[in-house]
Amino acid sequence: MYGESLVELSDSAAFIVREFDGRRTLSDVAQRLVDTYGIDFDDALADVTDVAEALVPHAMVEFV
Numbered sequence: 001m002y003g004e005s006l007v008e009l010s011d012s013a014a015f016i017v018r019e020f021d022g023r024r025t026l027s028d029v030a031q032r033l034v035d036t037y038g039i040d041f042d043d044a045l046a047d048v049t050d051v052a053e054a055l056v057p058h059a060m061v062e063f064v
Helices: 011-019 026-037 041-058
Strands: none
Touching: 011 026, 011 041, 026 041
């Protein structure tokens, strides 16, 4: 839930969001996605980056 809006996430997007813990890098999260879903690392990194970039404008994640 974001403000008064509900955001529905795919299973993999929800997995990615749960992995954002403030310590893992985008590459770390991508590797965990590879390990869990068995997808190509480059595809996983693109997915993780897309999710992160979609959440930044809503102040749900922050790049440091």
